[in-house]
Amino acid sequence: MAGSVREFASAGPGSFTGAGRNRPTRPWKPEFAAGNGQLGSSNANSLPESAKWTPRKANSPPVTANSTPGNHYLGCTTEAFSMTRTSGNLTADETSRFADLEDLRIHYHDTGARTAAAAARPPLVLLHGGGPGASGWSNFSQNVAGLAQYFRVLVVDQPGYGKSDKPVVKDGVWTFNARVLDALLESLDIPQVHLVGNSLGGGTSLKLALDFPDRVDRLVLMGPAGGALNLFSADPSEGLKVLFSFYAPPGPSIDRMKNLIEVMTYESKTVPPEVLEDRFAAATTAEAMDYATRLYQAFGPDGDGLPEELWRDVDRIQHKTLLVWGRDDRVLPLDGAFFLLKRMPDARLHVFPRCGHWAQLEHRDEFNRLTVNFLASS
Structure with a gap:
């Protein structure tokens, strides 16, 4: 079943088949494909109740906890805040999980709550972009160990990508993705999360905040697709043209993947060599090519599909939000950031110099x- 391509009609922001905030009549139970599904959970279970995290309603004061030995909480010294420390084995295989949600199978990575700090805070969900060969681990593998010191981290393969099923949604991709993410969190008994969303994942983050506001605590949006309008730059951008042409005749090639990585970054030499090979391999499987070509045909520059205009509704998002942009982003140019900064009630902006569309890779430690300072601050 995993990796199959099926068509889904768009629906409202409730269950897969209807609108509203309704929950399914039977609870979804995730099926774990690797490990025992409890990575790191023993740490959280051994904590006193006062140290465990409880959710809050959107836009309410944050939950805080006192600092513990080891400087897990913010307010620690710069020396103690090291992005190179790890808490055990955080490999792709060790953290790999599957959840069966009705007739859709979603793949994700789960670090578990590995520290007292992680158990005392909302989990952190990382949502990747939509380029050919993208997946949660390919986008965020370099960030997981550092972030897992402070949060239970879930790295999700969105529908159509990685090891998740590949349903082709005829319209409302972000609406569909948000419903799937809501269902995944429900299956894991996680009431509320922080979100880090890059590009396509930024659009999913915005839509989850709009349709399921109580699911979201805070947002970190990295060049979120659908959320902004280019004020001065051409549309479609140079980067989007490269992305949408990847599967065009005569078909994908390693040179096209090199060109894609080049346009995604300020300096492509910052990207590990294996990323090129891994993403090309992932992008050229039969299932990935079928999904992507149909999606790009619908929503690319020559398609007749209409992507959701999330920018029309971003003023309704009350969540505390950090906008992160690369000054040299050629995919979703920087001028779009100022649209969001103006429209979102509680947004602030950080711009990385010498940075393209992949800030999490090009400026990993910073x-x-x-991210940790923003999400863990009061």
């Missing part, structure tokens, strides 16, 4: 520090 991005991790920035």
